[in-house]
Amino acid sequence: MEITKDIKYVGVNDHDVDLFEGQYVVPNGMAYNSYVILDEKIAVMDTVDAHFKQEWLDQIRTLLGDRHPDYLIIQHMEPDHSANIAAFMELYQDTTVVSSAKAFTMMKQFFGTDYPERQIVIKEGSTLSLGRHTLAFVAAPLVHWPEVMVTYDTCDKVLFSADGFGKFGALDVEEDWACEARRYYIGIVGKFGAQVQNLLKKAAALDIQTICPLHGPILKENLGYYLSLYNTWSSYQPEDDGIVLAYTSVYGHTKEAVDLLADRLREKGCAHVVVHDLARTDMAEAVEDAFRYSKLVLATVTYNGGIFPYMRDFIEHLTDRNYQNRTVAFMENGSWAPTAARGMKSLLENSKNLTFAEHTVRILSALSDESRAQVDALADELCQ
Structure with a gap:
C-alpha cells in the first residue's frame, strides 16, 4: 500500500486474535501497522506482532530488494509493535535502532540487549535526516506507555502517531471508524486524558496532512473530525446527549x-x-x-x-x-x-x-x- 510516493505500508492483518490485550473482543480482528520511508536513507517505522514476523520481514525484503534499511524507529515498546526487533536487527546487522531512553530500557528487558553499539537515543525535539525527509520526534508519554514517541515527517507532512488515532479492526474489513476507535481509545488510553491533551496541543502546531497510526486505517481526509473526537474524549466531555x-x-x-x-x-x-x-x-x-x-x-x-x-x-x-x-x-x-x-x-x-x-x-x-x-x-x- 502506498501512503505517499516515498512512504509505504508494510503492516499486517490479524484475524486469529480473539481478545486484544487479553480482554477486548475484536470480531473484525486487528491491524498491526508498520511503514517504510524510502529516501537516501531508509527508515522502517516499528515492527508488528510476533505471530507475523515472517510475513512482515518478507514484505520489507520485497519492497527494498537489494537495499538495506538504515534505521529501525521504535515509537512504542508494547509487544504487538516491538516483538520483532531482535529478528529484524539480526537480519539487518548494519541497521541502527532509533528510540527513546525509556524504550531502550524496555528493549533490554524484552530482548536482553538494547543494541548499545547500534542505537540512537531520541527525545523531544530530536530530528533525523533521511535526505529529503526529516523526521521530527515528539514525546508522547503515557499515550499510553511512558516511553512513547510520535514522529512527524516534515517533507510529506505525515504524523506517525503510535497508538494515537488507532482503532480495533483489521484493514481488510469495512466498518465505521468512530465506534471501534472510541472503544479502543476509552479502553486503552482513556485514563490518560491529560497526556492526550498535551499531545493534541503539540500536534496543533504541525501541518498534518496524513496520520499513520499503529492500529487501524491511515487517515487522510477530514482530519479535523478525528482531532475533534480525540479532544472530546480526552477532555472527558460527553460526545452525545x-x-x-x-x-x-x-x-x-x-x-x-x-x-x-x-x-x-x-x-x-x-x-x-x-x-x-x-x-x-x-x-x-x-x-x-x-x-x-x-x-x-x-x-x-x-x-x-x-x-x-x-x-x-x-x-x-x-x-x-x-x-x-x-x-x-x-x-x-x-x-x-x-x-x-x-x-x-x-x-x-x-x-x-x-x-x-x-x-x-x-x-x-x-x-x-x-x-x-x-x-x-x-x-x-x-x-x-
Missing part, C-alpha cells in the same frame, strides 16, 4: 424496573436510551457508552451487604478511566436492607464533576406502586 442504563438483576425484578424506566424515557422523547445488562454485555461496550453519553443510571441489587460483582466491576472500569462530567442516577433493590445505592455512590466519590440525580429508585423485592412512582419521577428529572 443520551442516557445509559447499566444494570444487574438476579431474579428479574431489577430488570423489570430498568425496562420500565427505559420505556418512560423513550415516551418522553429522549433521543438516545441505551440499556446494558452487565452480566451479559461486552463490558468494553458498556464502558464506551457510559463515556459517550451525558447521563448514566446504575441499577443493581444489594448483594452480600454491598453491590452485585458485575456492577462493582463496571464502576471500577469507569473510575479507572477518570469518569467525570456526567449526571448519575441510582436504582437499588433489596428484600430486607437495601444498601446498593449508597455502595455505588461511594465507589464514585473521588470522581470529578459528577451531578447526582435527586431521585433514587428503591425497590423492595419487586416493583410496587411506590417504586413505579419513583421510576416516573426519575424519568421526569433525567428528561429535563
Whole structure:
C-alpha cells in the first residue's frame, strides 16, 4: 500500500486474535501497522506482532530488494509493535535502532540487549535526516506507555502517531471508524486524558496532512473530525446527549424496573436510551457508552451487604478511566436492607464533576406502586 510516493505500508492483518490485550473482543480482528520511508536513507517505522514476523520481514525484503534499511524507529515498546526487533536487527546487522531512553530500557528487558553499539537515543525535539525527509520526534508519554514517541515527517507532512488515532479492526474489513476507535481509545488510553491533551496541543502546531497510526486505517481526509473526537474524549466531555442504563438483576425484578424506566424515557422523547445488562454485555461496550453519553443510571441489587460483582466491576472500569462530567442516577433493590445505592455512590466519590440525580429508585423485592412512582419521577428529572 502506498501512503505517499516515498512512504509505504508494510503492516499486517490479524484475524486469529480473539481478545486484544487479553480482554477486548475484536470480531473484525486487528491491524498491526508498520511503514517504510524510502529516501537516501531508509527508515522502517516499528515492527508488528510476533505471530507475523515472517510475513512482515518478507514484505520489507520485497519492497527494498537489494537495499538495506538504515534505521529501525521504535515509537512504542508494547509487544504487538516491538516483538520483532531482535529478528529484524539480526537480519539487518548494519541497521541502527532509533528510540527513546525509556524504550531502550524496555528493549533490554524484552530482548536482553538494547543494541548499545547500534542505537540512537531520541527525545523531544530530536530530528533525523533521511535526505529529503526529516523526521521530527515528539514525546508522547503515557499515550499510553511512558516511553512513547510520535514522529512527524516534515517533507510529506505525515504524523506517525503510535497508538494515537488507532482503532480495533483489521484493514481488510469495512466498518465505521468512530465506534471501534472510541472503544479502543476509552479502553486503552482513556485514563490518560491529560497526556492526550498535551499531545493534541503539540500536534496543533504541525501541518498534518496524513496520520499513520499503529492500529487501524491511515487517515487522510477530514482530519479535523478525528482531532475533534480525540479532544472530546480526552477532555472527558460527553460526545452525545443520551442516557445509559447499566444494570444487574438476579431474579428479574431489577430488570423489570430498568425496562420500565427505559420505556418512560423513550415516551418522553429522549433521543438516545441505551440499556446494558452487565452480566451479559461486552463490558468494553458498556464502558464506551457510559463515556459517550451525558447521563448514566446504575441499577443493581444489594448483594452480600454491598453491590452485585458485575456492577462493582463496571464502576471500577469507569473510575479507572477518570469518569467525570456526567449526571448519575441510582436504582437499588433489596428484600430486607437495601444498601446498593449508597455502595455505588461511594465507589464514585473521588470522581470529578459528577451531578447526582435527586431521585433514587428503591425497590423492595419487586416493583410496587411506590417504586413505579419513583421510576416516573426519575424519568421526569433525567428528561429535563
